[in-house]
Amino acid sequence: MPWRFFINTIFVLFLLISISSVSFAAETTLPSGYMKVTAFAVEGNKHVATEDILSAVPFRIGSMITPNDVQESLKSIYALGYFSDVKAKTKPFEDGVELIFEVTENPILEGILIQGNSVIPTDKILSIMNMPTGKIFNYNEMDKALKRVEDYYASQGYTAARIMDASLSPSGYLLVTIAEGKIQAIKILGNHRTVEHVIRRELTVKPGDIFNYNKVKADINKLYDMNIFSDVGVMFEPGTKPGEIFLDIDVKEKKTGSVTFGAGYSTAYSAIGMISLSDNNMFGRAQTMSIGLQFGAKQSYYSISFYDPNFNDHNMSFAANLYNYRTYGLLIGGYTTDEKTAGFNVSFGFPIFDKYTRQTITPGYERVHLSTTGTVNPNDQYDRPNGSYRSLTYTLSRDTRDQTRDPRQGYFASASISQTNGFLGGSSLYSFEKVIAEFRDYIPLDKSKEHVFAGRLMGGTSIVPSGKIMPVYYQYYVGGQGTVRGITDNKYYGRYFAIGNFEYRFPFIRGTRGALFTDIGDAWGGNSDWPNFKLHAGVGMGIMLNTPFGPVRIDGAYSSNHFKGYFGMGNPF
Numbered sequence: 001m002p003w004r005f006f007i008n009t010i011f012v013l014f015l016l017i018s019i020s021s022v023s024f025a026a027e028t029t030l031p032s033g034y035m036k037v038t039a040f041a042v043e044g045n046k047h048v049a050t051e052d053i054l055s056a057v058p059f060r061i062g063s064m065i066t067p068n069d070v071q072e073s074l075k076s077i078y079a080l081g082y083f084s085d086v087k088a089k090t091k092p093f094e095d096g097v098e099l100i101f102e103v104t105e106n107p108i109l110e111g112i113l114i115q116g117n118s119v120i121p122t123d124k125i126l127s128i129m130n131m132p133t134g135k136i137f138n139y140n141e142m143d144k145a146l147k148r149v150e151d152y153y154a155s156q157g158y159t160a161a162r163i164m165d166a167s168l169s170p171s172g173y174l175l176v177t178i179a180e181g182k183i184q185a186i187k188i189l190g191n192h193r194t195v196e197h198v199i200r201r202e203l204t205v206k207p208g209d210i211f212n213y214n215k216v217k218a219d220i221n222k223l224y225d226m227n228i229f230s231d232v233g234v235m236f237e238p239g240t241k242p243g244e245i246f247l248d249i250d251v252k253e254k255k256t257g258s259v260t261f262g263a264g265y266s267t268a269y270s271a272i273g274m275i276s277l278s279d280n281n282m283f284g285r286a287q288t289m290s291i292g293l294q295f296g297a298k299q300s301y302y303s304i305s306f307y308d309p310n311f312n313d314h315n316m317s318f319a320a321n322l323y324n325y326r327t328y329g330l331l332i333g334g335y336t337t338d339e340k341t342a343g344f345n346v347s348f349g350f351p352i353f354d355k356y357t358r359q360t361i362t363p364g365y366e367r368v369h370l371s372t373t374g375t376v377n378p379n380d381q382y383d384r385p386n387g388s389y390r391s392l393t394y395t396l397s398r399d400t401r402d403q404t405r406d407p408r409q410g411y412f413a414s415a416s417i418s419q420t421n422g423f424l425g426g427s428s429l430y431s432f433e434k435v436i437a438e439f440r441d442y443i444p445l446d447k448s449k450e451h452v453f454a455g456r457l458m459g460g461t462s463i464v465p466s467g468k469i470m471p472v473y474y475q476y477y478v479g480g481q482g483t484v485r486g487i488t489d490n491k492y493y494g495r496y497f498a499i500g501n502f503e504y505r506f507p508f509i510r511g512t513r514g515a516l517f518t519d520i521g522d523a524w525g526g527n528s529d530w531p532n533f534k535l536h537a538g539v540g541m542g543i544m545l546n547t548p549f550g551p552v553r554i555d556g557a558y559s560s561n562h563f564k565g566y567f568g569m570g571n572p573f
Helices: 002-028 050-054 067-078 122-129 139-155 196-200 213-225
Strands: 035-043 083-093 096-105 111-115 162-168 173-179 182-189 229-238 244-253 257-266 270-282 287-296 299-311 316-332 335-352 354-372 387-399 410-420 432-444 452-463 476-478 492-494 496-507 512-524 536-547 550-559 562-569
Touching: 035 050, 035 083, 067 083, 067 096, 111 122, 122 139, 139 162, 139 173, 182 196, 213 229, 213 244, 476 496, 476 512, 512 550
Parallel strands: 035 096, 111 173, 182 244, 492 512
Antiparallel strands: 083 096, 162 173, 229 244, 257 270, 270 287, 287 299, 299 316, 316 335, 335 354, 354 387, 387 410, 410 432, 432 452, 452 496, 476 492, 496 512, 512 536, 536 550, 550 562
């Protein structure tokens, strides 16, 4: 039928046209997976310029790209930080495609809200972030701003502080949540003999505090200064509550009981032998008990001492010392003298004002007997009495040093006044007062605090009422270790003294520290008046070794064409 013929004809024509079209497309299609970019477009941007967006695209018009290339371009545009979402689509254009990027811009930053901070004020945090409002929000700028905040926290010692969250609301407000590193609990590890309470009482950081590395480091130095630990480690780990931490203090105890035998030589006392028994951690409470015996051709000495740095857990120090010593052929006040001295003293120390400042009260009693070879000048006879003396000393000190064993920064200042006899009783003829002031300063010369300038200024005067006498053995002596190295021990004496010690301390051979030093000073006013003051000096070099018995210091000093050597425990100041 005619209508069937017509339908078949139409079907054939449609088939031919379809085949013809497929054939044409096959001739113009690029290699599989590729397409040619003939145009770019951006949609959805209001505040970010189109050219700024397209500058992030890693290819240009005419490039042959794959879907992976498109994905990379989306990442590059998103990395600009201005958008919450970026998409792409294509449509035919000329002999390729037009690549269209659809962006969703972040809102305008209307304000910043800070929560979780307590040690750093909000105003300070906002100034550090430096993200002005009224501009389109940028995630990259936010990341940099938050990094500056964490860096600032770390610079102030709050190394556990972290940005917990930063979220931008659709209305344009940025909420920043800070976890400053609150200490949930402190765990003491590694102590076997030492009572845990003894360790905890030395810590200034407590549960509930914000972790601060500087404060914890100061506490570590205090634990080292107890001289009962060979190592103190600090770690922190996440607590059971969000943003809080556990602070772990791991101590390694060292042997604190010792029996020591030794020998030495001094230009003043010749050969000497030494025996000492001591324990720096009696009953695990950081109390020190020591018994010492020293003997030689020109000297014998014994002492019994006790020290409790925190007597009865009331932050009061207590010390007691009983001693007896004899010297033979000692040069005192220009005469060869045998001296016998026995006595005792006790000290009570209390904090005042703050943790750095203390006052100490020390009553004491001493009995002295001198036996002088040869005839004593009548003018000097009354300066050399035998008798008993009662004393009371008050000392006010301030100590900000980072440690006492080998200070790297901080200072120590003290002033003391002591009364001997007078209103305390005893001989009314031999009555006097002594006033001593001392200042030590430690200045780090590099960030590591390995190179340090250490200086000490020290001086004293005596107040002797009219008609009273100050015995020669209670006057000040300068010369030798502890005053001016390089000159003869106790060479200069008198009612007044002044010394200055200056050292440059530095790393030496591995495990040791070296020192270059200059000492100056004098003591005067013994049997003469003020004009006899004359400055004496010595220069030298020292080295400090770490030994199982503690740091040992060996010095060599030169003065007035003479060289002298010294041996002692730790730095001289």
